[in-house]
Amino acid sequence: MSVPLRLRIPDLLANWPWPRTINPNYAACRQESQAWCSSFNIIPPRAQKVLNLCDPSLLGALAYPTVNYEQCRVVCDLFHVYGIFDDSSDAMDPTAIQAWVDIIMDALRNPYSLRPSGEPVIGEFIRSFWSNAVKVISTSAQQRFIDEFDRYTKAVVEQACTRDPLVLHDLESYMALRRGNVGAQPAFALLCMETDIAEDIYKNDALLALRRYAVDILCIANDLYSFNIEQAKGDDHNLVTLMVLHKSMNVQQAIDYVSTLHERLVTQFLSISQGLPSFGSPEVDDLVRSYVDALGFWIRANDCWSFESWRYFKDDGPRIQKERVVDLLPRRSELPTIISAV
Template sequence: MTTICLPPTMASWPLSRQINPYYEPVAEESAEWFRSFAAFSPDAQKAFDRCKFGLLAALSYPTLNREHYRAACDLMNLFFVFDEYTDTVDEVEARRLADISMDALRNPEKPRPAGECLIGEVTRQFWSHAIKNASPTSRRRFEAAWDRFTTSVVDQARDRTNACSGHIRTVEEQFAIRRYTIGAEPCYALAELPIDLPDDVWSNPVIDTLRKDITDIIFLDNDLASYNKEQAADDDLHNIITIAMHEKQLDLDGALSWLAAEHKTRVDRVLETWKQVEKLEFSPDVNTAVAFYIDHLLNWPRANDCWNFESGRYFGRDGLRVQRERVVELLPKRAKS
């Protein structure tokens, strides 16, 4: 039996696990809302439910009020239905679905056309509810972030076509696109719903550096957790572990060590940048908004790591054991039909 030893990437992260107090009732409300769209077959819906996307929202937004936390739950459901619907399509179809979602986001009061893919109505309902309690800056920032995310998914669809001809992205190229396909930017923007963060503050170089490194930490941990399932399904050409093995001529253990080193570099940098952020001074109201925003940014790596193991998405019912022991059996390649 071949096993994978997952490096303890979050061992030195100073923030502990938190969870939103509205988790159970609101996550179920959102789940019932999403089930009403009948997006999947009954079996696929059960598998979707086991992923506990409301838990991801609860871990990621532990201090949001009930209304904003509900918007976070709805966003997680939208993220993953968009991911499922675009995961295997070509660039043209991915672009069509991205355009549908963006049109619904920009026009939340406009009824969706008859016969349109349900992504349009899921997006419309999510956003029409969320903006009832959103600051103007958060609304504008979320719409821009969602546009970048959906466009990156189209780029990824183009990559799938190129991969069929033998093209694999470089590590640098993968970092560039994964920072958007991971969906972190819209998640950060959603944390801004209750606050008004001025553009010059949001784009402050220190805060921007912090945000980018946290995004890298999230996607490195996500690729670490998803690798085993993806390699078994021959769907790992967008996983940074496979890309590092290919580019750097590493075996799996070497690639895991490389990922751990890249992760540590960013953790160390975040902890230093955090100190710089604490020295920034704005007006009293802006200082309060910045503190709220930074708390949510810094909470994301721990939230993401916990969800990787507490949900059933990557390790099934074995997640807590894997989280504790860091050892998982390498799954055999699935037989191709």
């Protein structure tokens, strides 16, 4: 029997100044949010069990450690929404995804309207989520969330049109699509849920750059951590796979290359965050500083959740987080061999 290839997983946030912090309302909100999501029976019981093991509420509580109980419940619900939509859309063709997207966006724009009789339950699921959320989210954050969620769902439809493993992208076109379907920007809109940040400040060049770098940091981290399970089941829409196919790299070389891209983004994010301009008053400067810190905590949250939940490494996450090594999983025999193991 051959010895499995052992891959090194770099510590992507070794020098990240924002520590792991969790919302004190996590346990209670997790229980409520999980029960709420399960009550809709959108996915089969086995799939719901897997989603529960991935613990969407943990990501919410880590990413928004300072919000109050009601707001914590909203973000826990949000990540259940992501989980349901992501996992369900993976099994749909573009036409079916578009039908869901139309329902989802209508429910977000009309949270107090009854859903049509006979409509797929995703409509009431989203309406229930958003009608609760708007009670505790600032007006500007609500509109930004809807705008960004619209862009996100359109990107998911676009990705569904390029699922064929032979239809791959160069680095720039791949990242352009990935930035949209990672779902970070809608979640970032809720970092302002407690206040109305003026549009000219929210779209200041420095904050735009920080959000752009933050999205790319998350995209690269998610692709690196998800690569092993994705290549095993034939989901080759992944940056590591792209580097293997188009840069003549083996798997470890591709992981190291992708990690270097991540390191550059971290350096750029930290440089901007440490040299923010003044926005005209101490109060506004403090507000902007809090927003930047929220982005920093979000990035740390995603990294911690990747190992602490079942999402990418199942029960082996804590060990991999500590030791930074993982065995390359065998690829399903019926799939084309596109990954070089050495």
